[in-house]
Amino acid sequence: MSSEAYFQALMQILSPLTSDERAEAVAFFQDYAEDGGLTDGDAITKALGTPQQLGRQILADYAIKSSTASGSAASPKANARQIKTIVLAILSAPMTVPVAIALFVIVLALLIVIAAVSLAILLVLAGATGLGLGVGAFSIFAGLFLLAHPMVALSYVGLGIAAIGVGLFLIPLLKWTTQGMFNVVARFFRWIYRHIRKQHLEVTQL
Amino acid sequence: MSMPLSAELLDGIVLAVLKKSDAYGYALTQQIQAVISISPSTLYPVLRRLKAQGALTTYDQPYEGRNRRYYRITPVGTKLLQETETNWQTFKQQIEHFLPDAGNQAKEEKRL
Numbered sequence: 219m220s221s222e223a224y225f226q227a228l229m230q231i232l233s234p235l236t237s238d239e240r241a242e243a244v245a246f247f248q249d250y251a252e253d254g255g256l257t258d259g260d261a262i263t264k265a266l267g268t269p270q271q272l273g274r275q276i277l278a279d280y281a282i283k284s285s286t287a288s289g290s291a292a293s294p295k296a297n298a299r300q301i302k303t304i305v306l307a308i309l310s311a312p313m314t315v316p317v318a319i320a321l322f323v324i325v326l327a328l329l330i331v332i333a334a335v336s337l338a339i340l341l342v343l344a345g346a347t348g349l350g351l352g353v354g355a356f357s358i359f360a361g362l363f364l365l366a367h368p369m370v371a372l373s374y375v376g377l378g379i380a381a382i383g384v385g386l387f388l389i390p391l392l393k394w395t396t397q398g399m400f401n402v403v404a405r406f407f408r409w410i411y412r413h414i415r416k417q418h419l420e421v422t423q424l
Numbered sequence: 425m426s427m428p429l430s431a432e433l434l435d436g437i438v439l440a441v442l443k444k445s446d447a448y449g450y451a452l453t454q455q456i457q458a459v460i461s462i463s464p465s466t467l468y469p470v471l472r473r474l475k476a477q478g479a480l481t482t483y484d485q486p487y488e489g490r491n492r493r494y495y496r497i498t499p500v501g502t503k504l505l506q507e508t509e510t511n512w513q514t515f516k517q518q519i520e521h522f523l524p525d526a527g528n529q530a531k532e533e534k535r536l
Contacts, residue, residue, distance in 0.1 A: 242472075243468065245493070246449055246468055246471075246493070247464065247468070249448070249449055249450065249490075249492065249493065250449050250450050250453070250464050252490070253448070253449070253450035253451070253492075254450050265464070266463070266464060266465055267463075267465060271465075272465050275465045275466075275469075276465070276468065276469070279468075279469035279472070
Protein backbone atom coordinates (compact mmCIF):
# COMPACT_ATOMS: atom_id res chain seq x y z
CA MET A 219 0.00 0.00 0.00
CA SER A 220 1.26 3.46 -0.79
CA SER A 221 1.81 6.21 1.71
CA GLU A 222 -1.22 8.09 0.37
CA ALA A 223 -3.38 5.01 0.76
CA TYR A 224 -2.16 4.58 4.34
CA PHE A 225 -3.13 8.10 5.34
CA GLN A 226 -6.39 7.98 3.45
CA ALA A 227 -7.29 4.89 5.44
CA LEU A 228 -6.25 6.69 8.62
CA MET A 229 -8.45 9.65 7.69
CA GLN A 230 -11.39 7.28 7.32
CA ILE A 231 -10.87 5.69 10.70
CA LEU A 232 -10.60 9.11 12.34
CA SER A 233 -13.97 10.26 10.98
CA PRO A 234 -15.52 10.42 14.47
CA LEU A 235 -13.22 13.37 15.15
CA THR A 236 -13.88 16.93 14.08
CA SER A 237 -12.18 17.94 10.84
CA ASP A 238 -9.66 20.06 12.78
CA GLU A 239 -8.73 17.24 15.14
CA ARG A 240 -8.49 14.82 12.24
CA ALA A 241 -6.32 17.14 10.15
CA GLU A 242 -3.96 17.80 13.07
CA ALA A 243 -3.53 14.13 13.89
CA VAL A 244 -2.92 13.04 10.30
CA ALA A 245 -0.53 15.96 9.74
CA PHE A 246 1.52 14.91 12.75
CA PHE A 247 1.99 11.38 11.48
CA GLN A 248 2.50 12.43 7.87
CA ASP A 249 5.30 14.73 9.02
CA TYR A 250 6.68 11.89 11.12
CA ALA A 251 6.70 9.58 8.11
CA GLU A 252 8.39 12.21 5.94
CA ASP A 253 11.03 13.11 8.51
CA GLY A 254 11.63 9.46 9.22
CA GLY A 255 12.08 8.59 5.57
CA LEU A 256 9.11 6.20 5.66
CA THR A 257 8.14 6.37 2.02
CA ASP A 258 5.62 3.56 1.63
CA GLY A 259 2.76 2.02 3.58
CA ASP A 260 4.80 -0.99 4.71
CA ALA A 261 7.51 1.13 6.27
CA ILE A 262 4.90 3.28 7.97
CA THR A 263 3.05 0.23 9.24
CA LYS A 264 6.27 -1.17 10.66
CA ALA A 265 6.89 2.04 12.57
CA LEU A 266 3.37 3.10 13.51
CA GLY A 267 1.16 0.07 13.11
CA THR A 268 -1.64 -0.40 10.62
CA PRO A 269 -3.97 2.54 9.95
CA GLN A 270 -6.57 0.70 12.04
CA GLN A 271 -4.25 0.25 15.01
CA LEU A 272 -2.93 3.78 14.86
CA GLY A 273 -6.41 5.23 14.33
CA ARG A 274 -7.86 3.32 17.26
CA GLN A 275 -5.12 4.53 19.56
CA ILE A 276 -5.76 8.12 18.55
CA LEU A 277 -9.52 7.71 18.96
CA ALA A 278 -9.09 6.06 22.35
CA ASP A 279 -7.31 9.15 23.57
CA TYR A 280 -10.17 11.35 22.39
CA ALA A 281 -12.71 9.02 24.00
CA ILE A 282 -14.93 10.12 26.81
CA LYS A 283 -12.86 10.72 29.90
CA SER A 284 -14.72 10.51 33.18
CA SER A 285 -15.33 14.25 33.21
CA THR A 286 -18.11 13.64 35.71
CA ALA A 287 -15.60 12.11 38.08
CA SER A 288 -13.43 15.21 38.00
CA GLY A 289 -16.55 17.25 38.79
CA SER A 290 -15.71 19.98 36.30
CA ALA A 291 -18.24 21.04 33.67
CA ALA A 292 -17.57 19.30 30.37
CA SER A 293 -17.10 21.34 27.22
CA PRO A 294 -20.06 21.46 24.84
CA LYS A 295 -18.18 19.33 22.35
CA ALA A 296 -17.49 16.68 24.96
CA ASN A 297 -21.15 16.81 25.93
CA ALA A 298 -22.27 16.35 22.34
CA ARG A 299 -19.94 13.40 21.98
CA GLN A 300 -21.23 11.95 25.22
CA ILE A 301 -24.79 12.30 24.05
CA LYS A 302 -23.92 10.61 20.78
CA THR A 303 -22.28 7.71 22.57
CA ILE A 304 -25.14 7.44 25.03
CA VAL A 305 -27.71 7.32 22.24
CA LEU A 306 -25.60 4.71 20.47
CA ALA A 307 -25.37 2.75 23.68
CA ILE A 308 -29.14 2.84 24.06
CA LEU A 309 -29.71 1.79 20.47
CA SER A 310 -27.14 -0.97 20.64
CA ALA A 311 -28.41 -2.36 23.90
CA PRO A 312 -29.46 -6.00 23.61
CA MET A 313 -33.17 -5.60 23.03
CA THR A 314 -35.31 -5.67 19.94
CA VAL A 315 -36.09 -2.36 18.28
CA PRO A 316 -39.88 -2.32 18.83
CA VAL A 317 -39.44 -2.93 22.55
CA ALA A 318 -36.84 -0.20 22.72
CA ILE A 319 -39.11 2.23 20.90
CA ALA A 320 -42.08 1.34 23.11
CA LEU A 321 -40.04 1.83 26.27
CA PHE A 322 -38.73 5.11 24.97
CA VAL A 323 -42.22 6.38 24.19
CA ILE A 324 -43.52 5.34 27.60
CA VAL A 325 -40.67 7.07 29.37
CA LEU A 326 -41.18 10.17 27.26
CA ALA A 327 -44.92 10.22 28.01
CA LEU A 328 -44.27 9.84 31.74
CA LEU A 329 -41.76 12.65 31.62
CA ILE A 330 -44.22 14.90 29.82
CA VAL A 331 -46.96 14.18 32.35
CA ILE A 332 -44.65 14.82 35.29
CA ALA A 333 -43.39 18.00 33.70
CA ALA A 334 -46.90 19.25 32.97
CA VAL A 335 -48.16 18.55 36.48
CA SER A 336 -45.13 20.13 38.13
CA LEU A 337 -45.41 23.16 35.90
CA ALA A 338 -49.11 23.49 36.73
CA ILE A 339 -48.42 23.31 40.46
CA LEU A 340 -45.64 25.82 40.10
CA LEU A 341 -47.79 28.23 38.09
CA VAL A 342 -50.69 28.04 40.55
CA LEU A 343 -48.35 28.69 43.43
CA ALA A 344 -46.64 31.55 41.66
CA GLY A 345 -49.98 32.97 40.61
CA ALA A 346 -51.37 32.81 44.11
CA THR A 347 -48.28 34.49 45.52
CA GLY A 348 -48.32 37.24 42.94
CA LEU A 349 -52.05 37.70 43.28
CA GLY A 350 -51.85 37.88 47.04
CA LEU A 351 -49.11 40.48 47.00
CA GLY A 352 -50.52 42.45 44.11
CA VAL A 353 -54.17 42.50 45.15
CA GLY A 354 -53.14 43.18 48.72
CA ALA A 355 -51.07 46.19 47.81
CA PHE A 356 -53.76 47.53 45.48
CA SER A 357 -56.40 47.05 48.11
CA ILE A 358 -54.48 49.01 50.73
CA PHE A 359 -53.79 51.69 48.17
CA ALA A 360 -57.48 51.87 47.25
CA GLY A 361 -58.44 51.93 50.90
CA LEU A 362 -56.28 54.97 51.56
CA PHE A 363 -58.18 56.85 48.89
CA LEU A 364 -61.54 56.11 50.52
CA LEU A 365 -60.74 57.83 53.80
CA ALA A 366 -64.01 59.69 53.41
CA HIS A 367 -65.79 56.43 54.16
CA PRO A 368 -63.65 55.16 57.04
CA MET A 369 -65.38 51.82 57.51
CA VAL A 370 -65.06 50.91 53.84
CA ALA A 371 -61.49 52.14 53.83
CA LEU A 372 -60.75 50.10 56.92
CA SER A 373 -62.14 46.92 55.39
CA TYR A 374 -60.18 47.50 52.19
CA VAL A 375 -56.99 48.04 54.13
CA GLY A 376 -57.71 45.04 56.30
CA LEU A 377 -58.37 42.78 53.32
CA GLY A 378 -55.28 44.15 51.67
CA ILE A 379 -53.10 43.34 54.64
CA ALA A 380 -54.58 39.85 54.82
CA ALA A 381 -53.93 39.29 51.11
CA ILE A 382 -50.33 40.48 51.46
CA GLY A 383 -49.96 38.17 54.41
CA VAL A 384 -51.08 35.22 52.30
CA GLY A 385 -48.68 36.25 49.54
CA LEU A 386 -45.77 36.58 51.95
CA PHE A 387 -46.57 33.20 53.39
CA LEU A 388 -46.58 31.67 49.93
CA ILE A 389 -43.17 33.09 48.91
CA PRO A 390 -41.02 30.66 50.90
CA LEU A 391 -43.37 27.83 49.92
CA LEU A 392 -42.92 28.75 46.27
CA LYS A 393 -39.14 28.96 46.64
CA TRP A 394 -38.99 25.62 48.43
CA THR A 395 -41.20 23.91 45.84
CA THR A 396 -39.19 25.28 42.91
CA GLN A 397 -35.88 24.24 44.42
CA GLY A 398 -37.28 20.86 45.30
CA MET A 399 -38.45 20.26 41.75
CA PHE A 400 -35.13 21.27 40.25
CA ASN A 401 -33.39 18.97 42.68
CA VAL A 402 -35.61 16.03 41.74
CA VAL A 403 -35.15 16.67 38.03
CA ALA A 404 -31.36 16.92 38.40
CA ARG A 405 -31.21 13.76 40.48
CA PHE A 406 -33.39 11.93 37.98
CA PHE A 407 -31.13 12.86 35.08
CA ARG A 408 -28.01 11.92 37.06
CA TRP A 409 -29.60 8.54 37.80
CA ILE A 410 -30.41 8.00 34.14
CA TYR A 411 -26.87 9.00 33.12
CA ARG A 412 -25.32 6.61 35.64
CA HIS A 413 -27.62 3.84 34.49
CA ILE A 414 -26.79 4.45 30.85
CA ARG A 415 -23.07 4.67 31.55
CA LYS A 416 -23.24 1.28 33.22
CA GLN A 417 -24.93 -0.11 30.14
CA HIS A 418 -22.45 1.67 27.89
CA LEU A 419 -19.53 0.22 29.84
CA GLU A 420 -21.06 -3.23 29.58
CA VAL A 421 -21.54 -2.82 25.86
CA THR A 422 -17.97 -1.69 25.22
CA GLN A 423 -16.63 -4.57 27.27
CA LEU A 424 -18.25 -7.09 24.94
CA MET B 425 9.99 -6.65 29.25
CA SER B 426 9.41 -2.99 29.95
CA MET B 427 7.50 -1.47 32.81
CA PRO B 428 4.60 0.74 31.83
CA LEU B 429 5.11 4.49 31.99
CA SER B 430 2.54 6.53 33.88
CA ALA B 431 1.00 9.50 32.11
CA GLU B 432 2.80 11.84 34.52
CA LEU B 433 6.18 10.30 33.77
CA LEU B 434 5.52 10.47 30.04
CA ASP B 435 4.62 14.14 30.33
CA GLY B 436 7.75 14.73 32.37
CA ILE B 437 10.01 13.00 29.86
CA VAL B 438 8.61 15.00 26.95
CA LEU B 439 8.89 18.27 28.87
CA ALA B 440 12.42 17.46 29.98
CA VAL B 441 13.51 16.91 26.38
CA LEU B 442 11.83 20.12 25.29
CA LYS B 443 13.43 22.02 28.15
CA LYS B 444 16.83 21.31 26.61
CA SER B 445 15.63 22.60 23.26
CA ASP B 446 12.61 22.94 21.01
CA ALA B 447 11.99 19.96 18.78
CA TYR B 448 9.71 18.76 16.02
CA GLY B 449 7.72 15.54 16.31
CA TYR B 450 10.14 13.14 14.69
CA ALA B 451 13.24 14.50 16.41
CA LEU B 452 11.49 14.46 19.78
CA THR B 453 10.42 10.87 19.30
CA GLN B 454 13.91 9.86 18.23
CA GLN B 455 15.53 11.43 21.28
CA ILE B 456 13.20 9.54 23.59
CA GLN B 457 13.40 6.29 21.64
CA ALA B 458 17.19 6.37 21.97
CA VAL B 459 16.73 5.57 25.65
CA ILE B 460 13.28 4.10 26.15
CA SER B 461 11.08 2.19 23.74
CA ILE B 462 8.00 4.22 22.97
CA SER B 463 5.73 4.60 19.96
CA PRO B 464 4.89 7.89 18.24
CA SER B 465 1.27 6.84 18.56
CA THR B 466 1.76 7.08 22.33
CA LEU B 467 3.56 10.40 22.09
CA TYR B 468 0.96 12.19 19.98
CA PRO B 469 -1.74 12.17 22.70
CA VAL B 470 0.88 13.29 25.23
CA LEU B 471 1.83 16.28 23.09
CA ARG B 472 -1.84 17.10 22.53
CA ARG B 473 -2.61 16.93 26.24
CA LEU B 474 0.37 19.06 27.20
CA LYS B 475 -0.59 21.64 24.61
CA ALA B 476 -4.16 21.71 25.94
CA GLN B 477 -2.79 22.29 29.44
CA GLY B 478 -0.64 25.16 28.18
CA ALA B 479 2.55 23.31 29.10
CA LEU B 480 3.86 23.71 25.58
CA THR B 481 3.18 25.73 22.44
CA THR B 482 3.72 24.97 18.78
CA TYR B 483 5.11 27.00 15.93
CA ASP B 484 5.78 26.20 12.30
CA GLN B 485 9.01 26.61 10.39
CA PRO B 486 9.29 26.07 6.65
CA TYR B 487 11.50 23.14 5.66
CA GLU B 488 12.00 21.77 2.19
CA GLY B 489 8.79 23.22 0.87
CA ARG B 490 6.57 22.17 3.75
CA ASN B 491 5.97 23.35 7.29
CA ARG B 492 7.59 21.61 10.22
CA ARG B 493 5.73 21.91 13.49
CA TYR B 494 8.02 22.59 16.45
CA TYR B 495 7.14 22.16 20.11
CA ARG B 496 8.38 24.56 22.76
CA ILE B 497 8.01 24.37 26.54
CA THR B 498 6.20 27.21 28.34
CA PRO B 499 6.58 28.58 31.89
CA VAL B 500 3.54 26.49 32.82
CA GLY B 501 5.35 23.48 31.39
CA THR B 502 8.53 24.29 33.31
CA LYS B 503 6.58 24.42 36.54
CA LEU B 504 4.86 21.13 35.71
CA LEU B 505 8.25 19.59 34.96
CA GLN B 506 9.58 20.68 38.36
CA GLU B 507 6.58 19.11 40.10
CA THR B 508 7.07 15.90 38.17
CA GLU B 509 10.78 15.82 39.02
CA THR B 510 9.94 16.17 42.70
CA ASN B 511 7.28 13.47 42.53
CA TRP B 512 9.68 11.22 40.67
CA GLN B 513 12.40 11.62 43.32
CA THR B 514 9.97 10.68 46.06
CA PHE B 515 8.67 7.72 44.09
CA LYS B 516 12.19 6.62 43.14
CA GLN B 517 13.31 6.59 46.77
CA GLN B 518 10.24 4.66 47.83
CA ILE B 519 10.82 1.96 45.22
CA GLU B 520 14.55 1.85 45.90
CA HIS B 521 13.77 1.05 49.50
CA PHE B 522 12.54 -2.32 48.28
CA LEU B 523 14.49 -2.65 45.05
CA PRO B 524 17.82 -0.97 45.72
CA ASP B 525 19.63 0.35 42.66
CA ALA B 526 22.86 -1.28 41.45
CA GLY B 527 25.08 1.04 43.50
CA ASN B 528 23.30 0.21 46.73
CA GLN B 529 23.02 -3.51 46.06
CA ALA B 530 26.47 -4.35 47.38
CA LYS B 531 25.74 -2.37 50.53
CA GLU B 532 22.41 -4.17 50.99
CA GLU B 533 23.96 -7.61 50.62
CA LYS B 534 26.65 -6.77 53.16
CA ARG B 535 23.96 -5.56 55.56
CA LEU B 536 22.01 -8.80 55.23
